[in-house]
Amino acid sequence: MALPFYIYAQLPSTPGTKATVEASPAAIAGSKENPEAVARGSALFKDKCGSCHGMTAKGTNKAPDLVRSLLVLDDEKGLLIAPVIRNGHKNMPSFGLTEPQIADIVAWMHAQTYAADHRNTYLFLDALTGDPKKGEAYFNGAGGCNKCHSAAGDLKGIGAKFDAHTLQGRWLQPRSGRGATSKSPVTALITLPDGKKVEGVLERYDDFTVSVRDAAGEYHSYNRNNGVPKVEVKDPVRIHTDMLRKYTDSDIHNVTAYLASLK
Ligand code: HEC
Numbered sequence: 001m002a003l004p005f006y007i008y009a010q011l012p013s014t015p016g017t018k019a020t021v022e023a024s025p026a027a028i029a030g031s032k033e034n035p036e037a038v039a040r041g042s043a044l045f046k047d048k049c050g051s052c053h054g055m056t057a058k059g060t061n062k063a064p065d066l067v068r069s070l071l072v073l074d075d076e077k078g079l080l081i082a083p084v085i086r087n088g089h090k091n092m093p094s095f096g097l098t099e100p101q102i103a104d105i106v107a108w109m110h111a112q113t114y115a116a117d118h119r120n121t122y123l124f125l126d127a128l129t130g131d132p133k134k135g136e137a138y139f140n141g142a143g144g145c146n147k148c149h150s151a152a153g154d155l156k157g158i159g160a161k162f163d164a165h166t167l168q169g170r171w172l173q174p175r176s177g178r179g180a181t182s183k184s185p186v187t188a189l190i191t192l193p194d195g196k197k198v199e200g201v202l203e204r205y206d207d208f209t210v211s212v213r214d215a216a217g218e219y220h221s222y223n224r225n226n227g228v229p230k231v232e233v234k235d236p237v238r239i240h241t242d243m244l245r246k247y248t249d250s251d252i253h254n255v256t257a258y259l260a261s262l263k
């Protein structure tokens with residue numbers, strides 16, 4: 001197998017910091033920053049800044065996320081960031097760093113921002129770098145996947161059915177192009193003004209109309225006016241979309257590696 005071109009280096013997690021990923025060599029190349037400057041900046045950042053901003057600059061309760069900071073995103077060649085580092089800021093000391101050191105930190109921050117912007121690209125190209133044991137623990141623990149799935153049941157053999165990228169798409173976004181599921185359609189329960197209830201697969205739903213096809217294959221369509229009739233939409237894979245914001249990059253890689261091992 002070809003080595004994945006994009007690799008996220010894993011940093012040991014440090015108490016008080018929440019982020020665990022640092023820009024990969026490919027992301028650094030993409031950011032067009034000098035890799036040696038980025039490496040020096042990374043070490044300096046961990047030493048001087050990580051305790052407050054987190055080791056990967058994603059923020060802690062002591063100082064803000066710099067990867068999402070507009071000041072950092074808008075920065076070009078350190079014009080905005082360097083003065084903050086040089087002079088300190090309201091609740092942030094200045095560090096007596098030299099100008100080359102400041103430039104290195106700026107280079108590293110640009111690489112981090114670039115990597116964050118291209119997160120999905122790297123995640124997909126990087127699908128099999130996770131740890132299946134940790135993925136299993138997450139599946140049965142923090143991830144709560146076992147509430148609806150089981151490795152010996154519905155997901156048995158899933159690792160043999162799909163290549164890693166397709167597999168990752170199927171669990172990250174079951175309704176997107178990569179995953180598209182038809183087994184678990186979105187349904188709606190419609191309560192008509194006279195109390196009668198109609199339930200079926202949702203075919204159309206907007207402010208003016210709701211249409212479903214019921215279990216017998218019959219089509220029902222109603223005009224809507226000020227929220228009447230009442231419509232309760234049920235999407236069995238909605239949980240996947242909700243969870244998308246909660247996974248860390250490592251959770252994603254670990255779970256995919258675990259699913260890929262279910263052969
Ligand atoms: C003692 C904790 C602490 C340390 C150490 C620290 N910072 Fe900060 N930093 C802050 C706080 C708090 C803020 C929020 C603004 C303020 O109160 O100054 C901040 C703000 C910033 C900002 C501005 C972000 C924005 O969106 O306006 C930048 C850039 C920044 N820090 C970079 C760094 C760098 C680079 C280092 C290391 C050389 C560093 N900080 C070290 C606490 C810290």
Ligand code: HEC
Pocket residue numbers: 139143144145146147148149155158170171174181182183184185236237239240243255259
């Ligand atoms: C509340 C229930 C629920 C939870 C929790 C849940 N899922 Fe799902 N998942 C579903 C449903 C429903 C589907 C769609 C099944 C279908 O239509 O084939 C699905 C689809 C999938 C698929 C695609 C299966 C296939 O054959 O393509 C995978 C893989 C998957 N989930 C993994 C996970 C993982 C990993 C987690 C935990 C991070 C998780 N799910 C959490 C309900 C859930």
